[in-house]
Structure formats: C-alpha cells, structure tokens
Amino acid sequence: MLGALIFDVDGTLADTERDGHRPAFNAAFREAGLDWEWDESLYGELLEVTGGKERIAHFVARHRPEFAMLPDYAERVAALHKAKTRHYTRLAASGAIPLRPGVAHLLAEARAAGLRLAVATTTTPENVSALLVPALGPDAMTWFEIIGAGDVVPSKKPAPDIYLWVLERLGLPASACLAFEDSENGLKSSLGAGLATVVTPCDYTRGQDFAGATAVLENLDGLALPRMQKWVSGAPTAV
Ligand code: XBP
Ligand code: MG
Numbered sequence: 001m002l003g004a005l006i007f008d009v010d011g012t013l014a015d016t017e018r019d020g021h022r023p024a025f026n027a028a029f030r031e032a033g034l035d036w037e038w039d040e041s042l043y044g045e046l047l048e049v050t051g052g053k054e055r056i057a058h059f060v061a062r063h064r065p066e067f068a069m070l071p072d073y074a075e076r077v078a079a080l081h082k083a084k085t086r087h088y089t090r091l092a093a094s095g096a097i098p099l100r101p102g103v104a105h106l107l108a109e110a111r112a113a114g115l116r117l118a119v120a121t122t123t124t125p126e127n128v129s130a131l132l133v134p135a136l137g138p139d140a141m142t143w144f145e146i147i148g149a150g151d152v153v154p155s156k157k158p159a160p161d162i163y164l165w166v167l168e169r170l171g172l173p174a175s176a177c178l179a180f181e182d183s184e185n186g187l188k189s190s191l192g193a194g195l196a197t198v199v200t201p202c203d204y205t206r207g208q209d210f211a212g213a214t215a216v217l218e219n220l221d222g223l224a225l226p227r228m229q230k231w232v233s234g235a236p237t238a239v
Helices: 017-031 040-046 052-063 065-069 073-093 103-112 125-136 161-170 184-192 225-233
Strands: 004-007 116-121 146-149 177-181 196-199
Touching: 004 161, 017 040, 017 052, 017 073, 040 052, 052 065, 052 073, 065 073, 073 125, 103 116, 103 125, 116 161, 125 146, 146 161, 161 177, 161 184, 177 184, 177 225, 184 196, 196 225
Parallel strands: 004 116, 004 177, 116 146, 177 196
Antiparallel strands: none
8 A cells, every 4th residue: 555655856856966956066166266167977977976965075086186185174075065055055946946747746646645745865955945845835845744865864875774764754664655766876775775666767867777666757747646556566565
C-alpha cells in the first residue's frame, strides 16, 4: 500500500543546476575575488559530487590545489558556500526557476488522495523553500511532512542516509513509499534505502546508468496514482 512519495529536489522537482546553482556558485566566487568560473561543461563534471561544499572542495582538489593549503581553508569553503546560498535563494525566490512538467499536478493529486509527501535532498534547506514557495504558494512547505535536506546526515547521496533519515521520521517501511530522482547518484541513494524509484532524467543526467529504477520517464506529466500504487506493490522489501 502506497503511503508516501519522497522527492529529490534538484533536477527532479525543477531543473535547478545549470541556471540556478551554477550561476550562484560563480557569483560567490566573483564576490570573493576568485577567478573561478564554472562553465556548463565543467559544472556537468563537478555534479559527480553532490552537495555544494563538497563540490567546491572537489573542484579545489582537482583544479586549485594551492587553495586547499590555506590555513583557513575549511572556513573559506564554508563562507563561499554561504554566499552561494544567498545568491541561489535570491534567484529562486524571484520565481525564475519553474517546476518541471507534471510536478505541481502530481503533488496536488497526491495530497488530494491523502498520500504523505516528503523531500530527500542534498541541498541546503533554505534552497528548498526558496524554490517551492514561488511555484506552489505560501503554504508550500506545509505540503511536505518531512524535509530531509543538506547536512542533517553526514554522508550525502549516493549514500542512502538521507532516505533512511526520511523513512525513519515518516515511520514507514521503504516498501510503502515511492522515491523520485533524476540522477544516478540519487538513484543509488534511494535504492540503497530499499525504495522503488521513478527516475526523470534532466539535461545533465540523461545517459547515466539508471539500472534498478522502477521506471525511467521523460517527466512526471500524466503520471497517475494507480500506476504508482502498482509499482509499489511489486517493490523491494524494506531494509
Ligand atoms: C543536488 C546537489 C546539490 C546542489 C547544491 O543533488 O548536488 O548539491 O547542486 O546544493 P541531489 P547546495 O539532487 O542529488 O540532491 O549548494 O545547497 O549544497
Ligand atoms: Mg537530483
């Protein structure tokens, strides 16, 4: 019996990376006087690592190793990420990042049917509300019973921790839930938590390996509840 839907945010609810997170990182770098510029192609490579702080550290290790030698390196990364979050939330709150096709309808239909909704994302919590409130209205955050976001777990996707964290708080077995993801890292995370998972790839993730997904769809447009219900009845058992 399907009890809850658990959504990834970036790439799944909205196409946030190329024109949302990426320019926000670049604005933070410029503001700090750094000559770092993440173009679309480099950003695609950096997406291999989830989490903004982790992504900056990954870039530094590969492309600016001298920066990691600075005595206050960790503080600098944290400050860059804080500035990036300020830029991202400002952009998202302006309504500049629309939801992907079918998302708003699916959320409304699920709510009307009494399904519980949750979020499992590596992004920072304030980014989630900055994105969802302009798209869904002022009470958008009340639609989601549990918001698993950012640093609430030490290991980000592809580790299963964030999904396990959400499942524990929902008080449901994985077999009663359906996850929605857009990336291989996200899918590994949800599968690791034992969740049947629908993947809707986005521009950056199309072509990745989605083995193990219950369904791979172009987007969520037209996805009806009975179909989801059926997927969950054949889902792997809880871990
Ligand atoms: C999303 C991410 C996030 C954002 C940046 O991954 O990788 O790190 O790009 O967010 P997923 P923060 O969709 O798999 O959750 O800078 O707020 O960490
Ligand atoms: Mg994602």
